[in-house]
Amino acid sequence: MRVLTVSGIFAADHPPSSPSTGENETVYKLTPASRLLVGGEVLTTTSCDMSPTAHGMSPWMMTKNDDVYNEMLNEACAADSNFAMDTVLKDAGVAKIFSGLGSLVDVGGGHGAAAVAIARAFPHIQCKVLDLEQVVSKAPADGTVQFVSGDMFDSVPPADAVLLKISVKILRQCRRAIPSRDAGGKVIVMNMVVGYGTPDRIAKEAQEHEWRRIFLEAGFSDYKITPTLGFQSIIEFFP
Numbered sequence: 001m002r003v004l005t006v007s008g009i010f011a012a013d014h015p016p017s018s019p020s021t022g023e024n025e026t027v028y029k030l031t032p033a034s035r036l037l038v039g040g041e042v043l044t045t046t047s048c049d050m051s052p053t054a055h056g057m058s059p060w061m062m063t064k065n066d067d068v069y070n071e072m073l074n075e076a077c078a079a080d081s082n083f084a085m086d087t088v089l090k091d092a093g094v095a096k097i098f099s100g101l102g103s104l105v106d107v108g109g110g111h112g113a114a115a116v117a118i119a120r121a122f123p124h125i126q127c128k129v130l131d132l133e134q135v136v137s138k139a140p141a142d143g144t145v146q147f148v149s150g151d152m153f154d155s156v157p158p159a160d161a162v163l164l165k166i167s168v169k170i171l172r173q174c175r176r177a178i179p180s181r182d183a184g185g186k187v188i189v190m191n192m193v194v195g196y197g198t199p200d201r202i203a204k205e206a207q208e209h210e211w212r213r214i215f216l217e218a219g220f221s222d223y224k225i226t227p228t229l230g231f232q233s234i235i236e237f238f239p
């Protein structure tokens, strides 16, 4: 969404925090350019729940009662991961992030595209995928990774590292699933970090500031951003 905002496809608003959750959701609005493409609708997101407010429900929850939509969303997520992971895992800097791990859980890992790529590139890492029951039950399981069904907001299976592609809301939950930093514990977030990998110093500083706020709020002691591909970066959060 950040890339689309920077490109002028969406405009982003940052309203004050909600009194009930304390979270401040970014509100994305159509611009004249995107209004040419779609009917009028407002999207809100805190990374994970990219929910058209018109439906009042997270798109991930809607997969429960709609098999066709479920399949479509799973395929779209896997296609995105396949493209990114193949390229990202070839990078020597990225290999360093994963090489010391014994186990990893991909939270909201869908049909396991990212976790399978990691398990194949680093066969010594035991990889698990946590996702909703309706997603895991349709996953093409061949034993490369272990699928666990559940809600990430309830609990995250323990592992040396937690891989997250979608949500910073559950960082606190992920912190409980990992051991201390000395024992190799970390949360690995794959995300768009606008400004990294480009000469745009102001955008880079704004992003640093944002990640710093997030990691402090979630109770981590340190973090490291490794630019990978275009706007994609890997952010390691250390307990």
Ligand SMILES: C[S@@+](CC[C@H](N)C(=O)[O-])C[C@H]1O[C@@H](n2cnc3c(N)ncnc32)[C@H](O)[C@@H]1O
Pocket: 060, 077, 078, 079, 080, 081, 107, 108, 109, 110, 111, 112, 113, 114, 130, 131, 132, 135, 150, 151, 152, 153, 165, 166
């Ligand atoms: C953007 S997709 C990412 C899938 C995967 N990480 C990938 O890159 O292919 C988000 C995933 O999070 C899952 N998800 C959403 N809410 C969840 C929850 N509360 N608990 C577990 N998984 C959830 C969805 O079912 C979906 O598979």
